[in-house]
Amino acid sequence: MRRLDASDPGFAAAFDALVNDRRESASDVSADVAAIVARVKAEGDPALADYTARFDRFDLDASGWSISKADCAAAYAALAPELRGALDLAAERIRAYHAAQRPEDRDYRDAAGARLGARWRAVDAAGVYVPGGRAAYPSSVLMNILPAKVAGVERIVMVTPTPDGTVNPVVMAAAHIGGVDEIWRVGGAQAIAALAYGTDRIAPVDVVTGPGNAWVAEAKRQLYGVVGIDMVAGPSEIVVVADAKNEPHVIAADLLSQAEHDPTSQSILFTDDGDFADAVAAAVAHVIPTLGTAPTMQASWAEYGAVIVVPNLADAIPLCDRLAPEHLQLAVDAAEADALFGQVRHAGSVFLGRQTPEAIGDYVAGPNHVLPTGRRARFSSGLSVTDFMKRTSFLALDADALAAIGPAAVALATAEGLPAHALSVQNRLKPNSP
Amino acid sequence: MRRLDASDPGFAAAFDALVNDRRESASDVSADVAAIVARVKAEGDPALADYTARFDRFDLDASGWSISKADCAAAYAALAPELRGALDLAAERIRAYHAAQRPEDRDYRDAAGARLGARWRAVDAAGVYVPGGRAAYPSSVLMNILPAKVAGVERIVMVTPTPDGTVNPVVMAAAHIGGVDEIWRVGGAQAIAALAYGTDRIAPVDVVTGPGNAWVAEAKRQLYGVVGIDMVAGPSEIVVVADAKNEPHVIAADLLSQAEHDPTSQSILFTDDGDFADAVAAAVAHVIPTLGTAPTMQASWAEYGAVIVVPNLADAIPLCDRLAPEHLQLAVDAAEADALFGQVRHAGSVFLGRQTPEAIGDYVAGPNHVLPTGRRARFSSGLSVTDFMKRTSFLALDADALAAIGPAAVALATAEGLPAHALSVQNRLKPNSP
Structure with a gap:
């Protein structure tokens, strides 16, 4: 487990190292997989x-x-x-x-008279x-x-x-x-x-x-x-932002709920109180041997766990954003949780307040637990209904709408050197020509 | 150019061959690309x-x-x-x-008292x-x-x-x-x-x-x-469904507007009239040499073009769905276009009626022209605003909501052999225990 303090001179470099941790398997199975895929396709x-x-x-x-x-x-x-x-x-x-x-599907007519829409x-x-x-x-x-x-x-x-x-x-x-x-x-x-x-x-x-x-x-x-x-998934991870009003053993269990998934899982605590940080670390050490998943938790916590002390909890949020964690738990009073959440840019799923352990989200909350890992919450989202759907856009013009917007298409097609594009529009702008 | 007739005995096999045409480059550049990527990453x-x-x-x-x-x-x-x-x-x-x-973002409270939502x-x-x-x-x-x-x-x-x-x-x-x-x-x-x-x-x-x-x-x-x-894109393609009330040279230009993109582009006509099919094919041959993109159009049309006669235009739609084309143009009367569109399952973008050439959609219609190709409209969609956004789900429970749904999470975590998950919930169900 790493213990970092944002006020230490070496913090920026140490935090960079944490962000750039490569926890995903480096084993190259691509040739084996290509052979298996080719054989199943053929046989x-x-x-x-x-x-x-x-x-x-x-x-x-x-x-x-x-x-x-x-x-x-x-x-x-x-x-x-x-x-x-x-x-x-x-x-x-x-x-x-x-x-x-x-x-929702869309189907509307715009000012030019074009009918436009999208259908799922x-x-x-x-x-x-x-x-x-x-x-x-x-x-x-x-x-x-x-x-x-x-x-x-x-x-x-x-x-x-x-x-x-x-x-x-x-x-x-x-x-x-x-x-x-x-x-x-x-x-x-x-x-x-x-x-x-x-x-x-x-x-x-x-x-x-x-x-x-x-x-x-x-x-x-x-x-x-x-x-x-769906998005290629890596090892699970949690970031917990907690103040000293939490009980250390409660936050310790939250951190361990990710650590028990896999030796490459990652659990990180941000807090504004150094004594609380140490108390949580002690509680983690105390809880690990009491649970059946102790070996996995021990490996994950030892190698990838981190406890980070920041001057104020608000200072944790830009650091969290760099991690873009799969799970972010804001274990503070409800109003403060809302305020901190308002500053969050990148996270897969966020758990607000002291009564919302991340594990609820794994099972019964309702939102999907298939979430982006490995900093991919910067650009991707949890699994959703739209991952099993696709959108077809559509367009219908009458002669007036075509007359309104067709000439611009002809000009652009001509500029792009695509004369058949231009012709397919021009033919209809002059409907009586052969 | 292939001419198929759905009433011919060999049609099913010939159409299968068309669907399974592999038009994408088979050249394997993956090793070259891997070397370039690795060097840029390093240097x-x-x-x-x-x-x-x-x-x-x-x-x-x-x-x-x-x-x-x-x-x-x-x-x-x-x-x-x-x-x-x-x-x-x-x-x-x-x-x-x-x-x-x-x-739109979502933020609501459900019957169990849980606050839930999603933020983009x-x-x-x-x-x-x-x-x-x-x-x-x-x-x-x-x-x-x-x-x-x-x-x-x-x-x-x-x-x-x-x-x-x-x-x-x-x-x-x-x-x-x-x-x-x-x-x-x-x-x-x-x-x-x-x-x-x-x-x-x-x-x-x-x-x-x-x-x-x-x-x-x-x-x-x-x-x-x-x-x-975004989705890996292949060569462009258009399917036009047209009746004999269209002018052949108009439909010919529509087909050629895709053929001029690339020698591997594909243009396919479905019609219910064999004479019209032949007239369009003749018009294509007539138009090609008149335009500056003739060599590309000629190569694409000769190798991948197809004219398919079906008993009724409605019969074309299940065949279209197997192609799942990037562009589908329904060049029939407006009411019939709507009816046919209602049967379409798989297409990137659809152009309804006689006055809506696909080329309009390339430039000025409004919907995106970055669309799934190579049958990928079965599962993917055109480029959209959400491709540049991501969704963060969130959850906030109070003690009552946790009491309502927490025990189920404990039961499931226990069944999955994840005791730290269970503990992180249990700790809060009994808030006064150490």
Whole structure:
């Protein structure tokens, strides 16, 4: 863990180093992924079966390619009531938040008499990647599927590896709640390639979203353009801005809630009180060994954790903006949280006040938990309904509207050396000429 | 040019072949681009100067790195009045259409007492690539810069190669109208790398848009994630659906207005009248030699042009959807155009009725002419104001709202094996515990 003080002479350089930390895997899997993608494109299902046997030790032909909707419904019915209720509440709140994201069509006539507009439609089919093993999170299933469902996508396909045949019943229950249409027991780069190009069994989709390991992320990057994808995601991160009126152990747990995701996750505290900073650091050290995710938290906190003392909390905001964090928690009184938030330029999602731990946003708040990482909140946004839709602009002119704006198009086309463009307009400006 | 008839027995296979035409350059420049990007990242300005000397035969240090805003203003003032007026009209209409795209913030309280919302902000800086030479289109300058300006981007940077020192005064005039803040005389993959990573002279930007050759497109793809980018664009394309009430030479010019862009552009006619199909094909052959872009049109039309006869025009729409064309022109009576448009699922931009040639949309209609190509309208949209903005979601709970939804978060975190997530919520559910 780094402890920085904004009043130290070396602070600017130390903070620069923090901002430029490269936490993402440097392992170059691009050649491996390119080979897998090319083989799935060429061979289809037999390639999927071969990779799945090799990587997941699972025989698709012998044991089944897919998980049925009935099995998912049964997994949902078999959940403990408290957990089922929690998933239902999460789904209801995620649906409600995302429903309001549906964009409105436009269709209007302007002063020149031109009819103009934009029309939104869902994509035909969406594919959602769900990791197997440790990172199989039912909450992520809901966060990826429900925006597609709200968008109106008619075919939602889930792909997930089932190593050694293992399936996660809570993930299946979440798929049931989300209304997945197909679940295929394939993972890795080969699953992304199958979604993009299609195989005999798996029809292609238009958009692929969902978290995955380095192979999955690289496959999405390579297939970007063949299909639409969500932003390539890196390790999770949180910045907490807190004053000394918080209890140190409360803020410590907030920091650790990101640290437990992955050894490359990052948790950073900004505070205006050096003693509080030290108390939080002590609380972190105290809490880590009490929880089952201690090794991951310890690795993340030791390598990437930071506690930063600033003269005033307002001084933290420009520094936060340089980090453009995925999650920003403003653990101060409500009015001050609002004031600080007003100054924030770059953050994926912001949690205001002392009673709003970031973990609420991972599950039941409603906004999407798929958020830009690695400073990408400077230019990108969390997953939304519009990621599963596309906009078609349209134009209709009558003869008068064309007469009003057509000559300018002819002038510009001529200036650009595009005579057929000019002619296609001119032909209509003189409708009686041959 | 292919002539297909939907009633022929071999039609399905022939149309499949048309849909799967690979018109994009297969040349693999990825290794070259990776080397250029790495060198610009490592060396900065000297690498830019070296590549510019080599590729553009232009000495940046001796002749100047940038074009001044005063030079752009002078270029604007020196334009012929008709052309200046045309650019002004285009800019005014593009601004007006895009202003209505600005998304609204949300801030509301739900039934559980949670305050929720989303806030949009412009990115800090945008970079726009403008090709040199043949493809230097002032209309593209407006189409890329004005959405960024409408979004509220404070710093807009243009990069453009000036081979042998050549600058295009109409491009400079468009930069003046758009309100560009900086223009750097660099192009190619090296310019994209400079925008993404920054150099001593050129501060980095957050989003890079604009058309370019294969090197530029590959550099954008490689740097996606370091910066935001617009969709990778392929060759232009148009589908025209027309009945026999159109004059053949009018529709011929519409088809040729795409064919003249590039030898790999594609123009396709659907009609319900075989004689009209033949008349349009004859008109195309007649018009081509009369225009200065004849060689390009001839190559495009011969290799990729198609005329397709369908029993009824409504039969064309599902076929169009498989092509998901960049431009779709419905050259029929207004009511029928509306009815056909109602059936369209996938198209970048649609032009309704007999008086709406696609070329109007390239210049002065208002909607953006940067549109998805190569069947990408299935999942992506034209350039918009939101490509230069990002959304921050937010949440604020009080103790009651946390009590209402917090236990579900604890249940889900526990089910996912994330105890620190659960603890960060539990600590607040029992505010008096240590």
